Amino acid sequence: MLELFGTSVNLAPIWLTLEVAAITTVVLLLLGTPLAWWMAKMRSSNKVLLEALVALPLVLPPTVLGFYLLIVFNPTGPVTEFLRFFGFEGQLTFSKTGLVIGSVFYSLPFAVQPLMHAFEAIPQRLLDAAATMRAGFLDRFFTIVVPLSQRGFLVSATLAFAHTVGEFGVVLMVGGNIPGQTRMVSIDIFDHVESLEYDQAHILSAMMLIFSLCVLMLVYGLNRRFGVKVG
Amino acid sequence: MILGNLRLQLGHFQLDSGEFALPLQGVTVLFGRSGSGKSTLLRAISGLDKQTEGQLRVNGEVWQNGKHSLPTPERHIGFVFQDAALFPHMSVKQNLQYGLKRLPKAERMAAEADFNAIVMRVGIADKLDRGVNFLSGGERQRVAIARALLMRPQLLCMDEPLSALDWRSKSELLHLIEEVVAEYRIPMLYITHAPAEVERLADRVVFMKDGRIDTIETLQEALARPDSPLFDDQGAVSVLQGQPLPSEEGLHPIRLGADTLWLSEGMDTQREQVRxxxxxxxxxxxxxxxxxxxxxxxxxxxxxxxxxxxxxxxxxxxxxxxxxxxxxxxxxxxxxxxxxxxxxxxxxxxxxxxxxx
Known part of the structure; x- marks a missing residue:
């Protein structure tokens, strides 16, 4: 609890939001990088289907995505049952895990698309040249691809993080709204407004606004220092 | 020897080389019009395209057997690309050292010992700390050639290394390649569609047509037939090889057996042979x-x-x-x-x- 301008504000939803967003970003970079690479190098017509699948969360109402995730990951659903077989306890929905799973799906296009475009922009002959200089696949990836896609990684991480911070529908569906456990800041603000607690809503909203602005300025500042044009 | 028979389908283009045998010695030029499959064949020989099929043995080592192919990093080749393909996020020196660092220890020591000599020979000693984006086209190719030489390759591949250059750099670089060939004696596969480059560099010529190897001939054989693809609108050409002699009375003689041929332009008399x-x-x-x-x-x-x-x-x-x-x-x-x-x-x-x- 924080006392601000005579109003007490519960900061737990903010911390939870940042935590979920950070974990989601890491997961997305780990999963999104190979996926984006695979898609960037894909020549067959399957690429269209895959691109469309990855882009789905952009057009789908978050509630639809949330609904399907709820069905697939519910405590008696196939995925949970499968994990239980390996000794998994707990559940995938209405928990922090659920929030992360939902966020990963929801923010997938924001992480994958910038990476895919960055990878596509790297001339194949640079990788060929590295191969003729005895660099194996991972060696080439970390010495040529990663340094040349810095900006793609930066944009990808920023968008994934920012988009997760800003989500509402999916976390409500998959995470529920359990105070202290799955109540993220966007939902918290909604609740405050619903119960006419405008002071709390004001403070939380302003904090989010300032925080988001700072993060974006930091990112674009770094981007400039790398000498790459923002745009 | 390079013994092979390679196939590679790229979109609508089909490479089907047919059986071929090339001595691993001197300069072999792959010659043909654009779209004849020269680059595709060179990529297949280098293992740069995974869909390659067929057979390839180099010095007895199996590089391709059916669909199974030896990965490019294990083929010990050097490759100079049409546009140099330097790594833009590295300096000239870092570009040169990229491959060096990946050589096994004994070879790395030898290559490091050669480093200064090669850098001098290629003429980039004063540019080591530059970013590669600040180099001219000719300088970029020089770095690319040095980078490939430092790998101590058993086969050096060059894919139209001069095609993106203006005529002056072209002539300077051709001269450099000639010297490198004479000095390092690395077997080379060289792609071009310019007859002048063939006449100057080739020991033998692989003529490519519609994705196939048409014929493989020595330069002399290739120049001996009146319908040679090497002849352009100026008609038939002869290329004579001789030993340069010191100039006399403003003329520059070349010895061809007992005969002497007099040229009006000067040449490097240090060279063993000129054409x-x-x-x-x-x-x-x-x-x-x-x-x-x-x-x-x-x-x-x-x-x-x-x-x-x-x-x-x-x-x-x-x-x-x-x-x-x-x-x-x-x-x-x-x-x-x-x-x-x-x-x-x-x-x-x-x-x-x-x-x-």
């Missing part, structure tokens, strides 16, 4: 040794054969005293008047000679 280029239409024939003529170069030759060249003309294939072949172009009318027949001894009058470049 001179003579257009068939610049060669006339005389039955007797000419005495009162302004033409300096006249050589005694034997007629090997007469080949029709168009309606009114004949190509006369001559053998010089040192065994090299020379084309002369004459009209049918002159051939009849002089009674030119195979086996006859004549004098070739050469109006113009140029060094190949």
């Amino acid at each position: 001179a280029r003579i257009l068939a239409r610049d060669v006339s024939i005389s039955l007797s040794e000419p005495q009162d003529l302004s033409i300096i170069n006249h050589l005694q030759c034997t007629i090997l054969e007469l080949l029709p060249s168009g309606e009114q003309r004949l190509l006369v294939r001559l053998q010089m005293q040192d065994g090299q072949k020379l084309f002369a172009e004459v009209t049918r009318r002159s051939a009849e008047r002089l009674q030119l027949t195979a086996g006859r001894t004549v004098h070739a009058l050469i109006k113009a000679v140029a060094l190949t470049e």
